Amino acid sequence: MGPPRDLRLIAKRLLSFTRLVQGVNVSAVTDPLVWEHVQPAAARRLLTGAIDAFAERGYQATTTRDIAARAGMSPAALYVHYPSKERLLFEISLYGHNAALEVLRSAASPDRETPSERLRSLVAAFTAWHARHHTIARVVQYELAALSPEHLAEVATIRRAISSQIEQVLADGVADGSFTVTDLPGTTLAVLSMSIDVARWYTPHRGDPEALGALYADLAHRMVQA
Amino acid sequence: MGPPRDLRLIAKRLLSFTRLVQGVNVSAVTDPLVWEHVQPAAARRLLTGAIDAFAERGYQATTTRDIAARAGMSPAALYVHYPSKERLLFEISLYGHNAALEVLRSAASPDRETPSERLRSLVAAFTAWHARHHTIARVVQYELAALSPEHLAEVATIRRAISSQIEQVLADGVADGSFTVTDLPGTTLAVLSMSIDVARWYTPHRGDPEALGALYADLAHRMVQA
DNA sequence: GTCTATATTTCGATAGAC
DNA sequence: GTCTATCGAAATATAGAC
Incomplete structure (x- = not known):
């Protein structure tokens, strides 16, 4: 046990994830989320169990025993696949972002x-x-404080890229005159907030994720329309 | 310490809080939040220390030792004023709501x-x-899962009253033709989400709470304007 | 790779002196 | 009402057999 073996494991998983994202099968990564790139199956069961547990009770309230039990194994078996509980959170957060x-x-x-x-x-x-991925979205949006400083910095980079996507389209709309926006950073945050907060309150009985997306698209458009 | 003594303590605090809310000094309760109604001063120091700790690290990651230290006392002294960590959270959540x-x-x-x-x-x-009370707002919005079922039910009542305030004004606007809203519950949630999510990201360096309020008021109005 | 067993730490809460 | 001291439970993580 120790860093060398762990690093090989993580690197392998990240590599296959990157391949998946970069062209081979993008839709499988995005909607619905699948975890076939997490190997072996025991590591995948631990990961999905941890997502459910972290989303339900929060990272700090979740025990490694709980995660192991959801994966159908003993508490000790978790550490064969992940070196710590925090590392499990980091991989979930990284994939989700x-x-x-x-x-x-x-x-x-x-x-x-x-x-x-x-x-x-x-x-x-x-x-x-x-909405559709509200379990992992909850971990992505509300468990940042439990990440180590190094891991937080890594996901923060992705978060900036996410904000930029919204800010850029708003700026484009202002430039061509189709949008009227008095405060670009503030409006960017407001648009992001509407969507992000869905992870806090959404449950499947609240309706179809696509219908919610259509409604919110309309509301956001009205917010900035010239 | 048993229920009788605890109940007297809590009841006394709630009573003086109610008096404060119902007329004598509403502004003191609302903006800025003051805690003079929490007596004695040691109980108040514990409460405000707990708000800071819960907002920074979350309820589960906060230890009673940490709260006591912020109030300048030993871990045991906390239990003279509050019967449990959860009760401290409940009082904070109730006051905040x-x-x-x-x-x-x-x-x-x-x-x-x-x-x-x-x-x-x-x-x-x-x-x-x-924005102004983002510390207690974080506890109010993101620590509901740590409340006991009974305490959660109590704050849920207040949460419904909060939603109703927004839903009612939207319904009024639809009725008199000044608003166009296709999905009333969905739009209510979206408006609430924008404001609530402020608690997640706001820090004082992000600007004046009043200016943010004015911006969001404009964005919400544009969302529903006929 | 999974198990049983356990080391070690830390937690919420209590006992009892002052 | 505060303290020192500590209990008992539960947490993360490890050791070593299979």
Whole structure:
């Protein structure tokens, strides 16, 4: 046990995840989220069990025993696959942030030509993602404080890229006159807030994620329309 | 210590809080939040220390030793004033929810005659409250899962009253034709989400709470304007 | 890779002196 | 009402057999 073995394990998982994101099968990463790139199956059961537990009770209230039990194994077996509880959180947070960013990048594809079309597409996709994947979205949005400083810095980079997607389309709309925005950073935050907060309150009985995305796309558009 | 003594203590605090809310000095309860009604001073130091700790690290990550240290006393002294860590959270959550509701009720006063004026006033006040009091707002919005079922039920009642304030003004605007809203519950949630999410990201360097409130009032109004 | 068993630490809460 | 001292439970993580 020790860093060398752990690092090989993590690197392998990140590599296969990167391959998945970069072209081979983007939709599998984005919607619905699948975890086939996490190998072996026991590591995947631990990861998905941890997502459910962290989303339900929070990171600090979740015990490694609880996670192991959800994966159908003893508490000790967890440490064969992950060196610590925090590392499990980091991998979940990293995957989740990358998936959310990828959803936005797909939604902002250049075939949507006007800022209005792009904004509606971005907000619809981002909102629907937070609803459909509200368990991992809860971990992504509300468990940042439990990450180590180094791991937090890594996901913060992805978070800035996510904000930029919204800020850029708003700036484009202001530039071509289709949007009226008095406070660009403030409005960016407000648009992001609407979607992010979905992770806090959404449950499946609240309705279809796509319908919610369509509603929020409309509301966001009205917020900035010239 | 057993129930009888504890109940007397809590009842006394709630009573003086109620007096404060119901007329004598509403502004002191709402903005800024003061805690003079929590007596003795040691209980108040514990309460404000707990607010800071819960907001910074979360309820589960906060130890009773940490709270006691912030109040300048030994771990054991906490239990003279509060029977458990959860009870401390409950009192904070209850006070915070009541303060937020009171802010909304003041903002919706009948001298604001049109639904547009009332909506702007409500959103401005609710948003500014979440910014100015972002520490207690974080506890109010993100630590509900740590409450006992009975205590959660009690604050849930206040939360419904908060939602109703927004939903009612939107319904009024639809009725008199000044608003166009296709999905009333969905739009209510979206408006609430913008303000609530402020508690997640706000820090004082992000600007003046009142300015943020004014911006959000405008954005919310544009969301529903006919 | 999984198990049983356990080391070690830290937690919420209590006992009892003053 | 505050302290020192501590209990008992539960936490993360490890040791070593299989």
